[in-house]
Amino acid sequence: MTHFERESRREPDPSSLDQGREIVASLGSVVKDKAESLLDASRETFDSLKKKSLEDLYQDAKGFVRHNPGKSLVGGLAVGFLLGTIFRRR
Numbered sequence: 001m002t003h004f005e006r007e008s009r010r011e012p013d014p015s016s017l018d019q020g021r022e023i024v025a026s027l028g029s030v031v032k033d034k035a036e037s038l039l040d041a042s043r044e045t046f047d048s049l050k051k052k053s054l055e056d057l058y059q060d061a062k063g064f065v066r067h068n069p070g071k072s073l074v075g076g077l078a079v080g081f082l083l084g085t086i087f088r089r090r
Helices: 003-009 014-051 054-067 069-087
Strands: none
Touching: 054 069
């Protein structure tokens, strides 16, 4: 029997199980907090977009493309690839 097989057959230490549970519980609360903050930020962004006119949205997009041509190009390629993949005939 190898060392690994002997180690895997040992009973787990209860204190290490408790530590594992505590770590998982704390990670769960961190993820929950991050998700709630992301949700709040998304709602704020959506609310601000609802208040803008189409002309304002167009000007914002135009400004973004002028200041970030590389990101815009990569984003356009990604959207084109996804749409091509979705609508491709089989």
